[in-house]
Amino acid sequence: MSITVSVPCPTCSGCARPAWSESPAPRWAALAGTARVEWADGTLCSLPLDSRELFPRAESLPLPGEERVVRVHGPFLADGRVPFWALFEPALAALNGLDEYPELMRNCALIACTPLAVLARGGGYAWLRVRVEEVTKLVEAADRFPPSAVGSLEGLLPPGGAGMTSSQVASGGLLYYCWSIQSNIGCWAVCTDDEHGMAVLLYGEWAFDQDDVALGHRPLSPSETALLRAAWPDPRPGRNG
Numbered sequence: 001m002s003i004t005v006s007v008p009c010p011t012c013s014g015c016a017r018p019a020w021s022e023s024p025a026p027r028w029a030a031l032a033g034t035a036r037v038e039w040a041d042g043t044l045c046s047l048p049l050d051s052r053e054l055f056p057r058a059e060s061l062p063l064p065g066e067e068r069v070v071r072v073h074g075p076f077l078a079d080g081r082v083p084f085w086a087l088f089e090p091a092l093a094a095l096n097g098l099d100e101y102p103e104l105m106r107n108c109a110l111i112a113c114t115p116l117a118v119l120a121r122g123g124g125y126a127w128l129r130v131r132v133e134e135v136t137k138l139v140e141a142a143d144r145f146p147p148s149a150v151g152s153l154e155g156l157l158p159p160g161g162a163g164m165t166s167s168q169v170a171s172g173g174l175l176y177y178c179w180s181i182q183s184n185i186g187c188w189a190v191c192t193d194d195e196h197g198m199a200v201l202l203y204g205e206w207a208f209d210q211d212d213v214a215l216g217h218r219p220l221s222p223s224e225t226a227l228l229r230a231a232w233p234d235p236r237p238g239r240n241g
Helices: 091-096 102-107 138-144 222-231
Strands: 005-007 029-034 037-039 067-073 076-078 084-088 109-122 125-137 164-171 174-181 185-194 197-207 210-219
Touching (some): 005 109, 067 109, 091 102, 102 138, 102 164, 102 174, 125 138, 138 197, 197 222
Parallel strands (some): 029 084
Antiparallel strands (some): 037 067, 067 125, 084 109, 174 185, 185 197
C-alpha cells in the first residue's frame, strides 16, 4: 500500500514540497522530478542514521517492478497516490559528480517511484522502500519525446561574477555543463551534440532548499548553440572520449 511522505527542509525548517513547486519546471520538459534521492544497492544491511555516513550505492539501473531502498532529503513531499520522479545516477557519479565521471551520463535516468514504507527518519531525511514503476533513460529521451522549441535556456548560461565556477566535459556524443556560485546555487545540463545539432535532454537546478531535474528533448537553435559554446571553453573529454 502506498503512503505519503513529508520531509521538511533541514536548513530552514520550512515545509516539505514537491519538486519544482516554487517555480514551474521548464516548459519543454516531458518529465520533472527531484535529485534529492540516494539509491542504495542490494547489499545494504543497516540504515545509516548519520547523514554523513557512507553506504553502498547502486551501480545498476533500477528496473520496473523492483523494490528498492532510497534515502530522500528534505524538503521532499510525495503523495503515494501518484509516483514521484527521481534522478538515478550510478554510484561513482552520484558520489563525485558527472563532471568527474562523464562516461556515466548515458547510464542516468528518471525513475518513477511509489513509496511503500518509511524505514527510518533522521534530521532532514528519511529512508524509504519504494516500488519502481517506470524507467526513462537519458539516452532514450530524444527518441521518446517529440522535440520542443518552447521555453528559455538562459538559466543554463553561467552568470559570471565573483565566486562563480563552471565546467564542461564530453563523452560519447554527450556534453555535461554545470555552473555554481559559491556552492550556494547552481545549474547543470546534459546535451547531445551530433550532426543534427545540439539539444538539451536533462536539466537541473539546485540551491540549499531545492534539487530539481527535468527530462525532455529541447533542440537548440543556431543562436542558442552559439551562446552555449561561447560560455565555456572546449570540453574536457571523458575517460571514454
